Amino acid sequence: MNFDLKEDEILRLSSKLLDGVISDEEHLRLNDLLTNSRSNRQLYLEVVRMESLLHWEPSCMDLPEPKEIPPNLFPFPLITCLGTIAATIVAMVGVWWAFLPSLNNKPQLAESKALPFSDQLYEPAGFDNALEFLNSPAVVSPINPKAFNTLNARKSVHDQALKAIEVLRSDDRSAEGGVFEFHGLVKRWNRTPIFSIPSEKGVLPSSGSVMFGFDKMLINVESQIAHVEETVQVLDVREALKNTNGAKARIFAAVKFNQSFGETQEGAEFGLTFQAFKDEGGSSNQALARVEKNLPSDRDPSTWNEISSEFEIPADAEYIVVSLSAKKYGPDSLLANTSSYYSDDLELSLLFGDQSVIGPI
Amino acid sequence: MYSFILSLLSNRNDAEDVLQETNLILCRKSKEYDPDGNFRSWAFNIARYQVLAHLTKRRRSKVCFSNELTEVLASEDFDICQHQLTQKALQVCYDLLPDHMREIAKLRFKEDASMKEICKTLNRPIGAISGTLFRIRQNLIKCVQLKIPQLEIEEES
Numbered sequence: 279m280n281f282d283l284k285e286d287e288i289l290r291l292s293s294k295l296l297d298g299v300i301s302d303e304e305h306l307r308l309n310d311l312l313t314n315s316r317s318n319r320q321l322y323l324e325v326v327r328m329e330s331l332l333h334w335e336p337s338c339m340d341l342p343e344p345k346e347i348p349p350n351l352f353p354f355p356l357i358t359c360l361g362t363i364a365a366t367i368v369a370m371v372g373v374w375w376a377f378l379p380s381l382n383n384k385p386q387l388a389e390s391k392a393l394p395f396s397d398q399l400y401e402p403a404g405f406d407n408a409l410e411f412l413n414s415p416a417v418v419s420p421i422n423p424k425a426f427n428t429l430n431a432r433k434s435v436h437d438q439a440l441k442a443i444e445v446l447r448s449d450d451r452s453a454e455g456g457v458f459e460f461h462g463l464v465k466r467w468n469r470t471p472i473f474s475i476p477s478e479k480g481v482l483p484s485s486g487s488v489m490f491g492f493d494k495m496l497i498n499v500e501s502q503i504a505h506v507e508e509t510v511q512v513l514d515v516r517e518a519l520k521n522t523n524g525a526k527a528r529i530f531a532a533v534k535f536n537q538s539f540g541e542t543q544e545g546a547e548f549g550l551t552f553q554a555f556k557d558e559g560g561s562s563n564q565a566l567a568r569v570e571k572n573l574p575s576d577r578d579p580s581t582w583n584e585i586s587s588e589f590e591i592p593a594d595a596e597y598i599v600v601s602l603s604a605k606k607y608g609p610d611s612l613l614a615n616t617s618s619y620y621s622d623d624l625e626l627s628l629l630f631g632d633q634s635v636i637g638p639i
Numbered sequence: 640m641y642s643f644i645l646s647l648l649s650n651r652n653d654a655e656d657v658l659q660e661t662n663l664i665l666c667r668k669s670k671e672y673d674p675d676g677n678f679r680s681w682a683f684n685i686a687r688y689q690v691l692a693h694l695t696k697r698r699r700s701k702v703c704f705s706n707e708l709t710e711v712l713a714s715e716d717f718d719i720c721q722h723q724l725t726q727k728a729l730q731v732c733y734d735l736l737p738d739h740m741r742e743i744a745k746l747r748f749k750e751d752a753s754m755k756e757i758c759k760t761l762n763r764p765i766g767a768i769s770g771t772l773f774r775i776r777q778n779l780i781k782c783v784q785l786k787i788p789q790l791e792i793e794e795e796s
Binding site for chain 1: 641642645650654711737748754761763769777
């Protein structure tokens with residue numbers, strides 16, 4: 279069941295009223311909303327009814343505690359045994375991994391040495407606690423640099439863009455990994471829904487009930503850079519640009535960013551990037567232009583930082599790729615994943631020289 | 640009764656005070672009650688007068704609804720059967736809240752912590768706590784509205 283904006287407003291104001299944090303203006307507004315509509319009053323009474331049940335009736339909150347695992351399900355010696363076996367396997371795989379290049383693939387070793395150490399990326403193994411992260415020798419586990427260097431992270435974004443272009447070019451409306459949409463003459467491959475998450479870690483969506491959640495950052499320990507980037511939308515502008523009669527077209531975007539509390543001292547640097555592509559067929563698409571705008575953010579999860587950017591679309595562009603990124607620099611980067619990073623309210627508009635506009639989409 | 644009073648006062652402490660006063664008056668006036676009459680209507684009417692008296696005293700210092708709105712709200716239907724269904728649905732829906740929401744809900748509703756106390760406990764700004772409480776209520780009310788028809792069908796069968 280979805281609430282419309284008016285109902286959402288009543289709920290929000292009622293909630294503030296019941297928590298004693300409503301301002302005079304908001305109280306007046308609620309008074310008006312309730313005076314003017316019976317359905318508004320019914321909704322308000324529904325909220326109050328629920329509030330009183332939550333507050334007054336203990337049975338609503340006396341929920342059963344999570345069931346404990348029966349002690350005889352995993353007897354202690356078995357756990358020890360399993361733990362030992364698991365540790366042995368991990369150790370053996372580690373030794374095998376460490377010696378594999380020198381045993382089997384000398385050219386690969388040479389290639390690996392040729393890489394500057396700063397290009398090797400490390401990923402924290404899921405530690406939430408910063409001290410644990412710093413003190414544990416096992417926490418920074420080397421990952422195959424061929425798969426996880428900055429260039430490859432960028433390549434992954436590029437690959438996603440190429441895949442999206444292929445989806446749009448072939449008009450594959452049932453493709454997985456995104457949503458195929460039409461906005462006037464613009465076709466859009468929208469990947470935002472697959473990153474949608476509800477509020478978490480004290481961060482509420484800027485609007486609506488979901489927001490965009492970034493994956494964990496990849497951390498380069500040596501150069502102290504942590505980075506995550508996602509291709510979120512790809513627009514097929516071929517049809518839209520056909521009708522511009524040579525007039526310049528621009529794309530405007532606005533988006534908000536936020537991050538949860540973590541061990542870092544400063545906020546992340548968020549980025550909004552446009553790239554224009556010309557379809558050369560297959561994987562040989564050419565990036566014609568690229569614009570990136572960055573925004574240093576605060577660490578307060580209750581506030582969203584907004585960034586906007588405009589990009590002049592090259593005349594021969596066919597696809598526009600929009601990606602979002604989050605970065606941390608310096609010692610903070612080592613603790614980057616103690617926070618989570620979010621985006622919301624991404625809005626795009628295409629502006630044409632003749633003053634016509636498609637969007638916001 | 641508490642729910643009815645809270646709907647007019649919107650402040651828990653005030654609502655609890657008025658409920659206590661109302662209960663005392665109901666006890667005192669119990670001899671005046673006609674057993675053939677509608678107890679709920681009689682009791683709610685007394686509560687309504689107590690609320691209005693309380694508002695007259697309080698109006699100088701705190702924000703409260705206009706007299707007209709208070710009267711209108713007091714005359715709205717307060718379906719007790721619906722109340723019981725809501726309670727059942729709420730038990731199910733509360734369990735579906737994400738952990739971080741349940742933590743705040745527990746502090747606010749079960750432990751009766753003030754907003755300041757919650758902010759201090761969780762080390763989060765009041766705006767964030769207020770926003771989360773809004774989301775909690777929003778989630779619960781949506782869920783309850785979906786659950787009640789199911790419970791009605793179950794009760795009928």
